Amino acid sequence: MANKRIDEATGVETVGHEWDGIEELNTPLPRWWLWSFYACIVFAIGYCIVYPAWPLLSHGTEGVLGWTSRGQLASEMNAEEARREPIMEALAATPIEKLPDNPGLMRAAIEGGRAAFKVNCVQCHGAGAAGSPGYPNLNDDDWLWGGDLKTIETTLIHGIRQPGDDQTRFSQMPAFGRDGILTSQQIGQVTQYVQSLSGKAKPNAAGAQIFADNCASCHGSDGRGMRQFGAPNLADAIWFYGGSPAAITRQITTPNHGVMPSWGGRLDPATIKMLAAYVHSLGGGEDFEEVAPQAENASATETHEQP
Numbered sequence: 161m162a163n164k165r166i167d168e169a170t171g172v173e174t175v176g177h178e179w180d181g182i183e184e185l186n187t188p189l190p191r192w193w194l195w196s197f198y199a200c201i202v203f204a205i206g207y208c209i210v211y212p213a214w215p216l217l218s219h220g221t222e223g224v225l226g227w228t229s230r231g232q233l234a235s236e237m238n239a240e241e242a243r244r245e246p247i248m249e250a251l252a253a254t255p256i257e258k259l260p261d262n263p264g265l266m267r268a269a270i271e272g273g274r275a276a277f278k279v280n281c282v283q284c285h286g287a288g289a290a291g292s293p294g295y296p297n298l299n300d301d302d303w304l305w306g307g308d309l310k311t312i313e314t315t316l317i318h319g320i321r322q323p324g325d326d327q328t329r330f331s332q333m334p335a336f337g338r339d340g341i342l343t344s345q346q347i348g349q350v351t352q353y354v355q356s357l358s359g360k361a362k363p364n365a366a367g368a369q370i371f372a373d374n375c376a377s378c379h380g381s382d383g384r385g386m387r388q389f390g391a392p393n394l395a396d397a398i399w400f401y402g403g404s405p406a407a408i409t410r411q412i413t414t415p416n417h418g419v420m421p422s423w424g425g426r427l428d429p430a431t432i433k434m435l436a437a438y439v440h441s442l443g444g445g446e447d448f449e450e451v452a453p454q455a456e457n458a459s460a461t462e463t464h465e466q467p
Contacts, residue, residue: 379393
């Protein structure tokens with residue numbers, strides 16, 4: 161305090177401190193800034209009284225208005241649930257194969273399925289449902305078990321090779337190399353023949369005979385698969401684990417068997433119908449009449465495994 165003085169150049173009092181000959185002016189705050197600061201203090205006190213603001217051990221202060229962001233969210237969610245309730249009830253009451261008869265309900269199901277797909281399915285099938293090696297592409301028209309609405313719904317409910325679900329879709333390809341069923345030479349010959357089915361290699365008589373003896377019982381004599389066994393079509397150049405000679409050889413030798421969860425115990429029936437409608441709408445969905453002979457044991461969300 162004793163070191164304070166009036167600066168001759170500016171006429172402003174100093175704060176009384178000095179650093180290497182440098183002094184600080186005690187310039188007062190602008191009046192408008194000072195009153196704005198006081199207003200903010202008053203606003204903060206009022207906010208703490210009116211709204212929840214202070215966290216306590218087990219809860220926070222509620223404020224005199226009783227408003228909370230969680231309460232607002234719950235109110236909005238309840239309103240949205242009430243808005244969707246008639247649609248969900250209509251979906252629950254409508255057999256999935258009858259959905260196309262009600263275009264409005266079908267559109268609502270597809271949009272609901274789009275949202276449900278983003279939450280539950282993109283982790284494996286991708287945001288655009290195009291899949292990746294080991295995860296099927298749901299946009300094409302290649303289906304392991306079938307692609308009609310009812311079949312897709314059944315796959316979603318029971319999954320693929322899902323432990324604990326006695327109605328899950330199940331197919332098992334023998335490990336022809338690991339278990340010594342075929343020699344390395346025979347596997348090479350049948351690999352070339354399998355590639356020839358889609359025009360990627362020249363056919364060979366030895367491979368054709370091996371295929372007829374070991375593979376045709378599930379994949380068919382023409383290699384176009386049998387949905388009743390969950391056996392993929394090998395003649396359409398669409399591959400689940402890859403169509404290169406190395407990939408086919410690897411799958412024949414030691415096959416991969418993917419698993420898809422059964423959603424029947426995780427999602428409600430209406431949501432499963434919406435997911436089935438959305439997957440069906442992606443471009444590869446089939447009419448029920450087209451696949452009726454094969455629909456009894458059909459499923460939809462897994463495509464190709466190698467022969």
